[in-house]
Amino acid sequence: MSSPASGVFKASSPPDDAVELGRIQDAWGIKGWVRILPHSADTSALLASYEWFLQPPEARFARGFSAFAGCVAINVLEVKAHSEGLVAQLDGVSDRNSAEALKGVRIYLPRSAFPATPEGEYYxxxxxxxxxxxxxxxxxxxxxxxxxxxxxxxxxxxxxxxxxxxxxxxxxxxxxxxxxxxxxxxxxxxxxxxxxxxx
The missing domain is CATH 2.30.30.240 (PRC-barrel domain)
Incomplete structure (x- = not known):
């Protein structure tokens, strides 16, 4: 099974205010897009960010996972709402096998990167x-x-x-x-x- 292109994942420390917002559920289509399962119905932070921090799947879901180790950052080329979740195209993930290699990966964003909410609304x-x-x-x-x-x-x-x-x-x-x-x-x-x- 192929992995995402070398150098796409930038080794990183998770932000101090990192919040887990969802996980990669599976590949979507044949061009490297991934299906995202958000943890909340409010997906505005994921839709607004051009960089996500990724961590490997939880240990119970990590059997055979080898795409990367530790925390990494990756550029988001495009993300959009689809069905009950999101789909995204990540930099360097260009085919279905590469996308499938990311199944179970957890997605984090710094809380400071969330868009401001209107008065009386909260994340x-x-x-x-x-x-x-x-x-x-x-x-x-x-x-x-x-x-x-x-x-x-x-x-x-x-x-x-x-x-x-x-x-x-x-x-x-x-x-x-x-x-x-x-x-x-x-x-x-x-x-x-x-x-x-x-x-």
Whole structure:
């Protein structure tokens, strides 16, 4: 199996603010394009960047992977939306075999390279790990995930609950819509919500 052209991958250290945004799912067509599986429905950062940082697949998916080692940077010649994901043409990846050699590769971008968002809109990665409190100051949990449910997203919170005297980790879900979210303070890493613990 052929690998991407020599010298295309530039050895690099991952940016300090690197965020994993997706992975290469497979080859697309016969001219070296790859199909991208984004981690989020918001693909604006991937669409706007002309350079991606790549890392080999996770160990469980890396059997036989030999395209490169460590972190590398590669130029993106073209990227566009297709079906439920993206397709991209990467510099030096010019045939299907070369594209297939990248299956499972993880794609990173520096957070500083993300396009600015309009007022009141946020990247999912900026919400992960934020504490959520209600209007009375009661801690509701920490954002661990966001789930898309049609036109809206839902915050998935993790918190500690006490059941029969024993502590256990529980989940709470809050729609991420203006009716329930009062404020997102990224500097204080806190979200204030109109929500009660018994909802």
């Amino acid at each position: 999912w990665v900026d919400l992960l790990g934020l504490d959520v409190v209600n209007r009375e100051g009661v801690h509701l949990g920490v954002v661990r995930d966001l789930v898309a449910t049609g036109p809206t997203s839902v915050l998935v919170l993790e918190y500690t609950d006490t059941v029969d005297g024993a502590e256990q980790i529980a989940e709470r879900m809050i729609p991420f819509v203006a009716a329930y979210i009062d404020d997102v303070d990224k500097a204080q890493r806190r979200i204030t919500a109109d929500w009660q613990t018994d909802y």
